[in-house]
Amino acid sequence: MAVLKTIQKLRDELNLHNYNYYVLDNPTISDYEFDxxxxxxxxxxxxHPEFFDANSPTQRVGGTITKNFQTVAHTHRMYSLDNSYSKEDLLDWENRIQKVLGNVDLQYTCELKYDGASISITYENGKLVRAVTRGDGFQGDDVTNNIKTIRSIPLQLKGEGYPDKFDIRGEIILPLVEFEKMNQELIEIGETPYSNPRNTASGSLKLQDSAEVGKRKLSCLLYFLAGASNMCWSSQHEALECAKNWGFKVPDKEKYQYKFASGMDQVFEFIDYWDVHRHDLPYETDGVVIKVDKCYYQDELGYTAKSPRWAIAYKFKAEQVATKLNSISYQVGRTGAITPVANLEPVQLAGTIVKRASLHNADQIEKLDIRIGDTVFVEKGGEIIPKIIAVDLSKRPEDSKITDYITHCPECNSELVRNEGEANHYCPNFYGCPPQIIGRIQHFISRKAMDIEGLGGETVALLYNNHLVQNYADLYELKVEDILPLERMAQKSAENLVNGVKKSTLIPFESVLYALGIRYVGETVAKKLAKHYKNIEALSQATLMDLILVDEIGERIAQSVVEFFEKEENKIIIQRLKQYGVQFEIVEKINLNATNKLEGKIFVVSGVFTQFSREELKTAIEDNGGKVGSSISSKTDYVVAGDNMGPAKLDKANKLNIPIISESDFMVMLTEN
Structure with a gap:
């Protein structure tokens, strides 16, 4: 056992030195001594292989090869943030919060918005067990082996008091000095340099050789704890301090990288400071994240379909540059929508080389009077998508001509149509225009839809151009021998494609419905329709009025659904998909304790509870036939109230004479005959 003691002593020492160097930036021994x-x-x-430990400091050097990254569902969804671009936007956000909570005394935690790759890391009993990329927020790729090479991420937590199991969210970043060093090495050997640190960090997480990831000197800044049942914090700033004590690299309060703000004036101070000083940071940041500090207020505010109501991102003003517009091209989307694209003289903008920018539609071109040969001002909308915001008329060539928007599809030459009240022109050749057909199939196979492994967008185009598929139902008839003659197709990749298509028959109905590509039917709408109608037959027979009466389904969506199922081509495709085994009905989860006791009743859950989590209460309501409402209205039957219920909700419930019950009252309601 003496050997095991020596091994454990060395592990503890090296973990401490890693922490001092990569988290505290305060090394206590030289690199040579560490090595x-x-x-x-x-x-x-x-x-002594019998003493192997997956979280030993020796495992950080990498060397594990991952050919295919496994897709893993997030235990707790990773939401995106709503963006704001002015202080007025933030005040409006605060007003919306106050309407829900009442005029309570709000405090905020302000943090820098890091420009990197989002990650969710799971710890059990203090040990790192899994790391998953953000993906689509519902599921991502398991990159655990690569994450272990990042030395600022603890493999074993320090101290005590951490939950038995929890997720911690953060951003993988590539420090600017390391980015510049990598690019210099590429330039010296005649290779193309990387475009920006964010994309390089994101791409690094998907390298197959973890040893290569380890060489890139990535870092990780953690900022949010999720899914802990035994929390030792009651606010965001307390959570950050807990995480720091356990060995995580969190925003440094001493360096003003986060601030506890007692009001919006102090939030503005933090924003103003970093709007000026952000360029002094060793990594890229594009804004500030403002979070309601108290956890029970966060619970009370909850989430929209995409974002937390209790947090918002303030984006710094986008960088602008001037460049020349060389030409305008037109792209055709999967719905037939035409998007004009500006082809620009390449220019550096916010860390990337920009060659193209969206012109949106004919109205935008006419409004700005954009002409080929103009010098135009370009910025990144939210510092992501380049767009033209103005023309420098002083530099306009004398022989410039007004831009005439195209009248026919650039791909199939069909005459374009423009529906009344819509900004876009459309190609009406839905079943014959190649980009529309390819786009629909690419949408069908995408991760949020059928999630077909072994099949990407380029391969779809290859299959279509070689006359192997004309619609997404054709995918299910592909054979390995059909695919092998294609360019860049080997036996294994062809087998993976065919097996991926077969496996997609297990995808649930709500995702299949989204995959069909019905106009205006996104993920959220697809889930609502699937839950309401249960199967494709019932949905296909629904009338316009039936659909409008479904919660949150408007006339535009309803009309689109009706038109989709009226088309004979779509009916044939759906019938074929059924024959191949694609799921066209909801598979109800069997809950032996489920009843219909609460059928027809609408509940609103508010406050902090002692016996159950809010999610457990909501699940119990739905399992017993009830419906969970997001806000109190005259239709609400009961409010299940815990501690710290928002005063605005309490006041509204009292005014409407809605019964307010405790979690104990609710349990009695379930156990009564």
Whole structure:
């Protein structure tokens, strides 16, 4: 056991030195001394494989090869943030919060918005067990082996008091000095340099060789704790301090990287400071994230379909540059919508080389009077998508001509149509225009839809151009021998494609409905329709009025659904998909404790509870036939109230004479005959 004690002592020492160097930026030994101790530990572990530990400091050097990254569902969804671009936007956001909570005394935590790759890391009993990329927020890729090479991420937590199991969210970043060093090395060997640190960090997480990831000197800044049942914090700033004590690299309060703000005036101070000083940071940031500090207020505010109501991002004003517009091209989307694209003289903008920018539609071109040959001002909308915001008329060529918007599809030459009240022109050749057909199939196979492994957008185009598929139902008839003659297709990749298509028959109905590509039917609408109608037959027979009466389904969506199912081509495709085994009905989860006791009743859950979490209460309501409302209205039957219920909700419930019950009252309601 003496050997095990020596091994554990070295592991503890090296973990501490890693923490001092990569988290505190305060090394206490030289790199040479660290390497000697690491070599000593490696030798001992090699001689005694029975003492192997997946979280040993020696595992950080990498060397694991991952050919295919497994898709993993997030235990707790990773939401995106709503953006704001002015202080007025933030005041409006605060007013919306106050309407829900009442005029309570609000405090905020302000943090820098890091420009990197989002990650969710799971710890159990203090040990790192899994790391998953953000993906689509519902599921991402398991990149655990690559994440372990990042030395600012603890493999074993320090101290005590951490939950038995929890997720911590953060941003993987590539420090600017490391980015510049990598690019210099590429330039010296004649290779193309990377475009920006954010994309390089994101791409690094998907490298197959974890040893290569380890060489890139990535770092990770953690900012949010999720899914802990035994929390030792009651606010966001307390959570950050807890995470810091456990060994995580969190925003540094001493360096003003986060601030506890007692009101919006102090939020503005933090924004004003970093709007000026952000360029002094060792990594890229594009704004500030403002979060309601108290956790029970966060619970009370909850989430929209996409974002937390209790947090918002303030984006710094986008950088602008001037460049020349060389030409305008036109793209055709999967719905037939035409998007004009500006082809620009390449220019550096916010860390990337920009060659193209969206012109949106004919109205935008006419409004700005954009002409080929103009010098135009370009900025990144939200510092992501480049767009033209103005023309420098002083530099306009004398022989410039007004831009005439195209009248026919650039791909199939069909005459374009423009519906009344819509901004876009459309190609009406729905079943014959190649980009529309390819786009629909690409949408069908995408991760949020059928999630077909082994099949990407380029391969779809290859299959279509070689006359192997004309619609997404054709995918289910593909054979390995059909695919092998295609360019860049080997036996294994062809088998993976065919197997991926077969596996997609297990995808649930709500995702299949989204995959069909019905106009205006996004993820959220698809889930509502699937839950309401249960199967494709019932949905296909619904009338316009039936659909409008479904909660949150408007006339535009309803009309689009009716038109989709009226088309004979769509009916044939759906019939074929059924024959191949695609799921066209909801698979109800069997809950032996489920009843219909609460059928027809609408509940609103508010406050902090002691016996159950809010999610457990909501699940119990739905399992017993009830419906969970997001806000109190005259249709609400009961409010299940815990501690710290928002005064605005309490006041509204009292005014409407809605019964307010405790969690104990609710449990009695369920157990009564």
């Amino acid at each position: 000697i101790k690491l070599k000593e530990l490696q030798d001992l572990e090699n001689m």
